[in-house]
Amino acid sequence: RQKLAQYNTIDDAAKLLRRSRKIMVLTGAGISTSLGIPDFRSKGTGFYDKVRSLGYSAGEEVFDIIEFDKDPSVFYSLAGDILPDLNRFSPTHAFIKLLQDKGRLQTNYTQNIDNLEELAGIDRKRLIQCHGSFATASCRKCGDRVPGSTIFADLRAKRVAKCKRCEKAIAEQAKQPKPPPPPQTKRKPPSKFKLRKNDWESSSGEDEDDDIPSPGVMKPDITFFHEKLPDTFFDRFAEQDSKDVDLVLVIGTSLKVAPVSEMPHHLPPEVPHIFISREAIEHVNFDVQLLGECDDVVVELCRRAGWGLRHEMIPEG
Numbered sequence: 001r002q003k004l005a006q007y008n009t010i011d012d013a014a015k016l017l018r019r020s021r022k023i024m025v026l027t028g029a030g031i032s033t034s035l036g037i038p039d040f041r042s043k044g045t046g047f048y049d050k051v052r053s054l055g056y057s058a059g060e061e062v063f064d065i066i067e068f069d070k071d072p073s074v075f076y077s078l079a080g081d082i083l084p085d086l087n088r089f090s091p092t093h094a095f096i097k098l099l100q101d102k103g104r105l106q107t108n109y110t111q112n113i114d115n116l117e118e119l120a121g122i123d124r125k126r127l128i129q130c131h132g133s134f135a136t137a138s139c140r141k142c143g144d145r146v147p148g149s150t151i152f153a154d155l156r157a158k159r160v161a162k163c164k165r166c167e168k169a170i171a172e173q174a175k176q177p178k179p180p181p182p183p184q185t186k187r188k189p190p191s192k193f194k195l196r197k198n199d200w201e202s203s204s205g206e207d208e209d210d211d212i213p214s215p216g217v218m219k220p221d222i223t224f225f226h227e228k229l230p231d232t233f234f235d236r237f238a239e240q241d242s243k244d245v246d247l248v249l250v251i252g253t254s255l256k257v258a259p260v261s262e263m264p265h266h267l268p269p270e271v272p273h274i275f276i277s278r279e280a281i282e283h284v285n286f287d288v289q290l291l292g293e294c295d296d297v298v299v300e301l302c303r304r305a306g307w308g309l310r311h312e313m314i315p316e317g
């Protein structure tokens with residue numbers, strides 16, 4: 001996209017906020033770091049640097065569905081670090097809620113999996129969790145879906161969570177009377193081999209472990225690499241927002257992961273784009289880039305727009 005020449009300063013951004021009625025807000029991990037949840041790619045403090053320091057070649061491996069199915073313990077040993085503290089949200093979340101209260105929020109597309117937008121009161125109908133969230137979890141084997149909090153204790157204890165429904169089905173099965181064994185045909189030992197006791201005992205030649213049912217592994221309903229984004233993301237953007245927004249606010253993201261990173265290129269060229277984050281990005285032309293702590297920037301933007309931003313932490317418990 002081409003930068004629009006008429007918008008450059010924070011006052012331009014405040015004016016745009018005041019005049020817009022259909023604001024699309026696109027958020028990333030940077031809006032939750034003030035709550036102590038690490039982002040992914042910040043040098044030194046990001047989750048992926050931590051993962052690399054533990055010997056994994058690429059941080060993204062932790063969120064790769066192929067790797068998860070091979071060995072879920074890698075994800076479970078690390079994901080506790082990015083579990084949200086469910087009682088707090090940041091001033092930036094409160095700012096998005098303020099836009100909603102003023103009837104100016106069209107949609108909040110969030111890449112975040114902490115589900116804090118919901119806690120802040122963003123309407124489900126205006127929220128697209130592009131990469132899913134910890135709000136629910138599903139069994140990789142039977143598909144049973146449960147509230148995400150069901151597996152939080154396992155995530156915190158770095159223990160792979162198993163599916164309760166599968167476990168129950170296995171227990172039920174074990175209680176059933178066993179069908180009579182099929183009639184035994186007398187087996188002759190293979191003539192060429194000298195018979196040992198063990199050859200005879202494990203004589204079927206099959207892998208006996210195959211007969212032992214095991215419960216499925218639970219996975220939070222986060223969109224992993226190699227998984228498709230939720231249909232709501234594509235539907236809402238293609239059918240509505242790509243044609244009908246009047247301002248785009250991108251906050252706290254490195255905008256490195258497709259398809260979210262592609263969104264600015266699919267909007268009408270006259271829609272102004274504002275970027276709020278610690279670090280500038282060069283692969284998208286924003287009209288106004290407001291660099292700094294996003295909580296400070298949104299407070300200042302509200303002040304200049306003449307809006308009061310109330311931000312209260314929800315009390316513990």
Ligand code: OAD
Pocket residue numbers: 027028029030031033034039040041042046060063111112113131222223224225252253254255256257276277278279292293294295
């Ligand atoms: P990143 O870690 O890539 O980017 C976060 C950006 O926010 C960085 O550029 C930081 O400089 C900036 N930032 C951090 N704290 C900030 C603060 N307090 N104020 C302002 N800016 C701040 O995170 P995302 O762009 O969200 O996927 O990453 C996108 C996706 O990559 C994630 O959704 C995740 C990951 O793989 C999944 O979880 C599946």
